[in-house]
Amino acid sequence: MVIRVMQRLANSAWPMVGLFALLLLSLYLLANFAGNIERFGQFYVPLLLLNALGIGFITVLIGTNTWNLVRQFRERAAGARLTARLVAMFVVLALVPVTIVYSFSLQFIRSGIDSWFDVEVERALDDALELSMASLDLHAEGLRRSTERLAARLDTTRSRADLREDLHDMRVDIDASRLALYSDHNWMVASSQRGDRGGLLDDRLPGDLVERVRSGDSFAGLDPERGDQMQVRVVVPLANEGVVTFISPEDQVADEAQPEWFLLEALYPVPGEIHALASRVQSAVGTHRELVFLREPLKTSYILTLSLVLLLSVLTAVWAAFFSARRLMLPIHSLADGTRAVAEGNYATRLPASGRDELGFVVRSFNEMTRRLRHASDQARESRLQAESQRAYLEAVLERISTGVLTIDAEGMLYTANSAAARILGLDLAPRTGRRLADFASDHPALSQFLNVVLPHIEQEAGEWREEFELPGRAGAAGERQIIVCRGARLPDREDLAGGWVIVFDDVSAMVKAQREAAWAEVARRLAHEIKNPLTPIQLSAERLRHKLLEQLPQAEAEMLDRSTWTIIQQVDAMKGMVRAFADYAASPAADMARVDINELVTEVADMYSGHADGCRIELDLEPGLPWLLADRSRLRQVLHNLIKNALEAQRGHGERLVGLSTRRRDGAEGPAVELAVRDHGPGIPTELLDRLFEPYTTGKLRGSGLGLAIVKKIVEEHRGGVQAVNHVDGGAMIIIELPLPRADREAAPAEVAQ
Amino acid sequence: MHRLASAIVGLLLVAAGMGPLSADARADEGRFDLRAIDARLVDDVYRLDAVGRLELSQRAREALEGGVALTIALEVEIFRRRAWWLNSEVATVTQRHRIELHELSRQYIVTHLGTGERRSFFRVQSALDHVGRSLDFPVIDAVIIDDPARYYGRARMRLEREALPWALRPAAILYADWRLQTEWVTWSFE
Numbered sequence: 018m019v020i021r022v023m024q025r026l027a028n029s030a031w032p033m034v035g036l037f038a039l040l041l042l043s044l045y046l047l048a049n050f051a052g053n054i055e056r057f058g059q060f061y062v063p064l065l066l067l068n069a070l071g072i073g074f075i076t077v078l079i080g081t082n083t084w085n086l087v088r089q090f091r092e093r094a095a096g097a098r099l100t101a102r103l104v105a106m107f108v109v110l111a112l113v114p115v116t117i118v119y120s121f122s123l124q125f126i127r128s129g130i131d132s133w134f135d136v137e138v139e140r141a142l143d144d145a146l147e148l149s150m151a152s153l154d155l156h157a158e159g160l161r162r163s164t165e166r167l168a169a170r171l172d173t174t175r176s177r178a179d180l181r182e183d184l185h186d187m188r189v190d191i192d193a194s195r196l197a198l199y200s201d202h203n204w205m206v207a208s209s210q211r212g213d214r215g216g217l218l219d220d221r222l223p224g225d226l227v228e229r230v231r232s233g234d235s236f237a238g239l240d241p242e243r244g245d246q247m248q249v250r251v252v253v254p255l256a257n258e259g260v261v262t263f264i265s266p267e268d269q270v271a272d273e274a275q276p277e278w279f280l281l282e283a284l285y286p287v288p289g290e291i292h293a294l295a296s297r298v299q300s301a302v303g304t305h306r307e308l309v310f311l312r313e314p315l316k317t318s319y320i321l322t323l324s325l326v327l328l329l330s331v332l333t334a335v336w337a338a339f340f341s342a343r344r345l346m347l348p349i350h351s352l353a354d355g356t357r358a359v360a361e362g363n364y365a366t367r368l369p370a371s372g373r374d375e376l377g378f379v380v381r382s383f384n385e386m387t388r389r390l391r392h393a394s395d396q397a398r399e400s401r402l403q404a405e406s407q408r409a410y411l412e413a414v415l416e417r418i419s420t421g422v423l424t425i426d427a428e429g430m431l432y433t434a435n436s437a438a439a440r441i442l443g444l445d446l447a448p449r450t451g452r453r454l455a456d457f458a459s460d461h462p463a464l465s466q467f468l469n470v471v472l473p474h475i476e477q478e479a480g481e482w483r484e485e486f487e488l489p490g491r492a493g494a495a496g497e498r499q500i501i502v503c504r505g506a507r508l509p510d511r512e513d514l515a516g517g518w519v520i521v522f523d524d525v526s527a528m529v530k531a532q533r534e535a536a537w538a539e540v541a542r543r544l545a546h547e548i549k550n551p552l553t554p555i556q557l558s559a560e561r562l563r564h565k566l567l568e569q570l571p572q573a574e575a576e577m578l579d580r581s582t583w584t585i586i587q588q589v590d591a592m593k594g595m596v597r598a599f600a601d602y603a604a605s606p607a608a609d610m611a612r613v614d615i616n617e618l619v620t621e622v623a624d625m626y627s628g629h630a631d632g633c634r635i636e637l638d639l640e641p642g643l644p645w646l647l648a649d650r651s652r653l654r655q656v657l658h659n660l661i662k663n664a665l666e667a668q669r670g671h672g673e674r675l676v677g678l679s680t681r682r683r684d685g686a687e688g689p690a691v692e693l694a695v696r697d698h699g700p701g702i703p704t705e706l707l708d709r710l711f712e713p714y715t716t717g718k719l720r721g722s723g724l725g726l727a728i729v730k731k732i733v734e735e736h737r738g739g740v741q742a743v744n745h746v747d748g749g750a751m752i753i754i755e756l757p758l759p760r761a762d763r764e765a766a767p768a769e770v771a772q
Numbered sequence: 773m774h775r776l777a778s779a780i781v782g783l784l785l786v787a788a789g790m791g792p793l794s795a796d797a798r799a800d801e802g803r804f805d806l807r808a809i810d811a812r813l814v815d816d817v818y819r820l821d822a823v824g825r826l827e828l829s830q831r832a833r834e835a836l837e838g839g840v841a842l843t844i845a846l847e848v849e850i851f852r853r854r855a856w857w858l859n860s861e862v863a864t865v866t867q868r869h870r871i872e873l874h875e876l877s878r879q880y881i882v883t884h885l886g887t888g889e890r891r892s893f894f895r896v897q898s899a900l901d902h903v904g905r906s907l908d909f910p911v912i913d914a915v916i917i918d919d920p921a922r923y924y925g926r927a928r929m930r931l932e933r934e935a936l937p938w939a940l941r942p943a944a945i946l947y948a949d950w951r952l953q954t955e956w957v958t959w960s961f962e
Contacts, residue, residue, distance in 0.1 A: 061938045062945060149876055223891065225898040239877035242890045299876045303839050306875065307937070310838025314939040321942060 030340060033078075037333050040071045044326050068325050075332045082339040095353030096346045103342035104335075111334030119327045126319045130312060142298075142305050149298045152291065153239050157249045161237035163191055164251040164283045173198070173206075173255055173279050180207040193283045194248065198255075201278035203227050210284075222252065222282060230254050230280055239295075240284060247287040247295060255279040348376040355383055364391035420523050424508070427516035429453050429475065441499065441524045442467060442488075463488045467501070467522075474505050475518055481506045485525075498708065500526045534731070537713045541724075542603035545596045552589050552596065559585035598724045602713065608649040608735055615646050615653075615691055615756070619678050622657040626665070632672060633665050638679035643691055647759040652732045659725045660695040660752055667699030667750065674698075689758045690738070696751040701744040710742045726752075802829030804929050806954035811925060811961060816914040818961065822846060824904040824929045828896065829949035832931065835940065836880075836896065841872040843885070843935035844903050848911050848927045862923065863912050868932070869903040871896070904929065920961035928954045 043064045086104065089097035167187050175183065180198060188196040188209045197208035203221045230236050230252050240250035256278060287295070351368045358366040366387050368380045412435075415422050421438030423446075425431060430453055434446035444461045454475075458468045466488050474482045481504070488499040503522035510516035563582035567575050616639045623635040646653075661676055668674040677696035682689065702710060711730040726742075729752070733740045738756040745751045806824040813819075826844065828836065836842055850863040868885040879892040880899040893899040917923050930953030933944040944950035 062934075062941050065942060146875055153876065223893055223898070225894045229894060239874075239879075240892065241874040241877045241879055241881050242892050295876055299874070302875045303873075306839030308839075310835060310840060311937055311939045314937075314943055318939045318942060 033075075033336060033340075036071060036075070037329070040068055040329050043068055043071075044322060044329065065321070065325075068329070072325065072328055072332060075329075075336060079332060079335050079339065082336070086339075096349045099349065100342045100346050103345060104338045107338030107341060108335050111338070112331060115327060115330050115334070119323065122323055123320060126323065127316060130316050130319070134309060134312060139305070139309070142302050145298045146302045149295045153249070153287070153295060154237075156287070156291065157237035157239070157251065160249050160283070160285050161235055161251050161253070164237075164281065165235060165253050167191060167196075167283070168253040168255050168281045171198070171255065171281065177207050181209060185209040188283075191283070191285075193285050195282070195284040197282045199227075199280040199282065201227075201231065201280065203280075206279065222280065226252060227280065231278065239287075247292040249285045249287060251283045251285070253281045253283075255281055348380050352379065352383060355387070359387055359390065364394045420521055423520040423522075425454060425475065425518045425520065427510070429455065432517060438522070441501070441522065463499075467503075470503060471505065471520055478507070479505070498526070499524050500529050533712075537727075538603045541599035541713065545599040545603065548592060549596045549600075552592055556586055556589040559589070598728075602724050602728055602731070608652060610647050610649055612645040613648045613650050613653060614643075615648075615680055615693065616641070616643055618650065618653055619657065619680060619693070622654055622661065623678055626661055626676070633674040633676065635661070636675060636677045638677065640679075640681040643680060643682055644689075644758050646691060646736075646756055648736050648756065649732075652735070656729050656732050656754070657695075659729050663725055663752075664695055664697035664699070664750075667697045671699065683755070687737075687757055688760075690755045691758060693754045693756065694751055695754075696745060696749055698749040701748060702742055702750045704744075707742060707744075711740065729754075801949040802832060802952050803827045804931070804952050804954045806927065806929055806957045809927055809957050809959050811911065811959055813914055814908075817910045818912050818914060818917065820848060820906070820909045820911045820925075820927065822906045822909065822927055822929070824906075824954060826900040826904040826929065826952075828900065829952060831947065831949045832952065833896065835936075836871065836873055839873060839875075840937060840940070841870050841935075843868055843870050843932040844900075844929060845869075845932050846906050846909065846927060846929050848909070848925060850912050850917075850923060850925045853922045853924065862916060865909075865911050867906060867909055871899050871903065917961050923961045924958055925961070926956040926958040928956045930954065 046060070046064055086097065086101055090101060167190075171180075171183060171187070173180070184196045184198065184207055187193075188211075193211075195208065195210035197210075198206040199222055200206055203224070205221065226236060231254070233254060235251065235253040237249065237251045240248040242248075286292075348368070355366045355368050364387055367384050370377065370380065415435040416437075418435070419437050421441045422433075422435045423431065423438050424433045431446065431450050434450065439446045442461070443463050449457050449460075454468055455472060458465045458472075466486070470484050470486050474484075483505075484501075484503045486501055486503070488501055501522050502525050503520065505518055505520045508517045508519055559582045563578065563586075566578055567582075570578055619639060620637065623637055626633055627635050657678075661678075664676040665674050668676075675698050677694070679694045679696070681692050683692045684690070711726045713724050713727040730740050733754050733756070736756055738754060740755075741753045743751050743753065804824060804826050806822060808821070808823040810821045811818045812821070828842075832842060846867040848863075848865045848867075849861060851859040852862050853859050870883045870885055872881055872883075873879075874881050874892065877892065879894055880896050882891045882893065882899045882902050883889070891899075891902060893902065911925065931950070933941065933950055936944050936950075940950075
């Protein structure tokens with residue numbers, strides 16, 4: 018806190034200017050005390066202390082500045098060296114003239130004060146004093162003699178009243194202002210004084226005067242006790258020549274204290290002219306003596322004041338040096354900081370304007386430079402953003418198309434792969450980015466087959482090529498094989514593309530399948546149409562033959578006719594059934610979609626089979642609380658019938674025929690779905706049939722149209738679901754149907770909806 | 773405070789090239805000693821008798837001989853004792869005497885600055901003895917001292933340095949032989 022305040026004071030100009038002005042004023046007063054001692058004398062020492070404290074304070078501030086500078090110097094801060102040089106220069110510039118002026122001023126003070134004291138004047142004053150004293154002594158000597166004569170006449174054995182009378186008469190005779198008699202113990206015995214005289218004199222003589230006179234010599238000298246009227250005091254000792262009778266008991270003088278001596282004191286006014294002259298001499302000598310005595314202290318005081326002025330000037334200069342250097346260096350510090358900021362990429366840096374000088378020009382140029390840099394930087398950023406935006410757009414497009422796109426750089430490394438490529442190939446390609454294609458061929462069979470087609474073209478550095486091939490089916494894709502159409506092209510070997518290849522491939526399985534199904538439907542329709550038409554005449558003809566000839570023919574022929582026509586009729590019926598099946602496959606009615614509780618439907622259909630006495634048993638494993646399905650109830654029922662029938666037929670001749678029906682909720686590739694599985698315990702599906710099980714005319718049974726599973730698949734696909742046939746590890750075949758949940762009802766269970 | 777002021781002025785003097793106080797300056801520092809003090813109740817006024825022994829230092833004597841007048845003060849302070857708090861100052865009285873040399877008579881004049889009374893002495897010590905013997909100095913009215921047991925006074929004598937000529941004051945603050953004063957001597961009113 019204190020340090021912060023000090024630094025603030027050290028860095029701001031006005032408080033310091035105020036302090037300097039205050040100190041200068043006090044120093045001015047100190048320097049002018051000589052003329053105003055009475056008015057300002059009492060403030061001398063406080064002012065001196067104020068200056069000392071002020072100078073100490075400035076010294077501390079300068080110390081703070083110096084410390085800061087040293088620290089910056091050590092830290093190699095920008096501009097520290099130049100600041101130090103400027104400060105040193107200012108200090109030297111200030112110190113040299115001030116020191117010269119100071120040394121001359123010292124000389125002037127010493128010689129000036131000494132010049133006050135002229136030896137001649139001093140001697141003249143001493144002489145005047147001596148003369149005055151001699152004159153007064155002479156005057157006093159005459160008065161002493163007359164007082165001694167007077168004392169000889171005084172009879173000290175008389176009573177006090179008589180003595181007072183005597184003294185009065187004598188005083189009037191000699192024109193003294195006072196005449197008094199004291200015992201040797203300095204007790205006043207009697208006195209007489211001029212009536213108009215103030216009673217300033219004590220009842221006793223000055224003690225040391227008494228001692229002086231006790232030696233036997235009389236005293237005559239100037240009495241300075243009255244300042245306004247100079248007097249001559251004469252004290253004459255008198256020997257006690259008999260018993261003193263005037264001492265009364267109340268005077269407290271016992272017998273043994275009989276005075277040996279008396280002292281007669283006489284005060285004579287000094288004549289007016291002598292008094293005036295002597296007073297002036299006394300005053301002049303006194304003043305001069307004091308001045309002489311104060312010569313050295315005066316010098317000391319003036320030199321002290323001068324030294325304070327010098328110290329204040331030097332400290333002011335030093336502080337101003339720091340302040341000016343700092344002000345000068347401010348734009349340079351700003352420039353250094355600004356340059357550092359620009360180097361760190363902050364192009365928004367603007368420096369405060371710093372006047373119209375050359376530094377100001379540099380600052381303005383710097384600001385212009387950073388403005389242009391900022392502009393260029395903004396443009397670059399904008400271009401980058403545009404490029405990134407286009408790239409993102411391209412990526413978004415690539416991510417959303419169903420065509421797989423791979424790019425491979427000139428080194429044969431995978432560069433980019435979109436999600437369609439990953440989906441078609443059935444593996445995540447992102448972690449493999451940057452690796453050589455050939456290195457991860459073994460990671461996945463589909464990829465391996467894909468690369469077997471692609472890599473030869475890349476290795477041959479073919480320009481553009483096209484291939485169509487099949488990939489083995491992926492898990493979850495009903496085991497179907499994928500038909501891939503793949504095209505490749507070499508990228509131009511430019512600086513911004515750096516060569517490589519782009520490989521575009523499509524999974525055309527669905528399209529091929531649709532075409533196949535359409536062809537099958539057409540075949541079925543035509544077949545049904547072509548076959549159905551002659552069947553009825555055949556059947557009718559056979560029945561007519563039978564009806565007309567059976568009774569007319571002999572027994573043997575009749576039996577043969579019976580068997581033949583029966584066979585024809587039976588086979589025609591069978592062919593009619595087949596034609597109906599073809600017709601059903603070819604012309605599916607429009608689905609009537611409604612909410613279906615799959616568990617309820619499964620239970621309903623299973624109940625129809627559970628009552629049979631031919632050894633079949635339906636086992637249900639239904640997950641409770643499944644959501645509604647949006648489906649055609651009758652067609653789903655047909656699916657279940659077809660599958661259950663297939664399952665039962667697959668177990669023909671196995672004793673008890675057990676069919677497992679299970680439902681459960683699962684999260685499929687396309688979202689939440691319901692899985693319906695129908696499992697038998699038969700011999701399973703031959704491996705060679707697995708791939709084409711759902712195509713028309715594919716059947717493992719001795720009897721059958723081969724359309725049952727094709728119809729199942731068709732209905733399931735109408736419900737946007739998928740169907741898959743697998744062989745269970747515990748034996749038997751299992752058909753798994755996945756029906757997607759409608760988006761709105763994915764979470765709602767039938768029970769909840771019913772509520 | 774005076775020591776601090778002395779130190780600062782001393783530093784300034786050293787800085788001004790006049791040097792610190794020398795060993796000679798310490799040779800005769802003088803001494804003020806308050807030997808007896810007593811307060812009496814006379815006509816409802818407490819009067820103080822104070823007897824001190826005052827000896828000037830060499831430097832002060834030189835100043836006196838050089839025509840500088842010295843002022844010696846008897847400072848008296850009366851306090852009232854208070855429980856649980858600082859004692860309160862009831863009265864402060866000061867008696868001042870000025871001693872100066874009268875060149876023409878070569879005598880020392882002592883002037884009572886309160887009454888203007890002047891006495892002359894041939895020897896400086898006689899003058900100082902006169903100043904140091906202060907009798908019947910009225911200090912406080914008895915009406916103010918309502919409970920004498922709770923009041924006490926203290927007194928000291930000192931050379932007033934602030935009354936010296938301004939040129940002497942820095943030195944008077946700096947040099948110990950200008951610091952002439954007695955200790956505070958306390959008395960009670962009981």
